[in-house]
Amino acid sequence: MPVQFIELVATDFNEARASSAVPADAVVTYLRTLTSDEHTEIAGVGQGRRVFRIDGIEIDVIHRDLGRHHVGQCGTCPRRTDCVEGFWALRVDHAGGVQPCLLRDDLRLDITPFLTDPHGLADHVAGHVTAFTEGTL
Structure with missing residues (x-):
């Protein structure tokens, strides 16, 4: 654990x-x-x-x-000066959204369509994180 x-x-x-x-x-x-x-x-x-x-x-x-330590979206983020943590965790909210940044709701991924499909969920979240870290989201 x-x-x-x-x-x-x-x-x-x-x-x-x-x-x-x-x-x-x-x-x-x-x-x-x-x-x-x-x-x-x-x-x-x-x-x-x-x-x-x-x-x-x-x-x-x-x-x-x-x-x-900033990567991808963080490097050019308009909220970077307000940032207090950088990216190190995904947040899942009560409405079924996943986002890599507390300051940027525009980076949120709705995972509710994948809640019954664990493989689809993993693939979509992994793709979202990759796009974020590569700056293509």
Whole structure:
């Protein structure tokens, strides 16, 4: 089972709760007391992360100090200056939409026609992500 700690990404929505967030630095410091098996991944897309291995379990810490990494649509995005995370996750909303960016509703893919077709769903989502990362969406 993947284990991930994600440092709070500041947005207008959660600004009032920022004082209750645990900084990634504290998590990283604690994990370093448990293991010396640590590496950093910044290749690809999204937020940089630290990866720890403890007793065969990989623990990721999404850490803002490692910076954001933009590809495809992100490179020329008109909202890039407002971006707080880069692309590292797909979001599925309650209406059956998948989108790679919280700031861009125009990048949303409606997956409701594929909910009964797992292979079609996987193919369409994979194609959408590929088009996004290649900048052709």
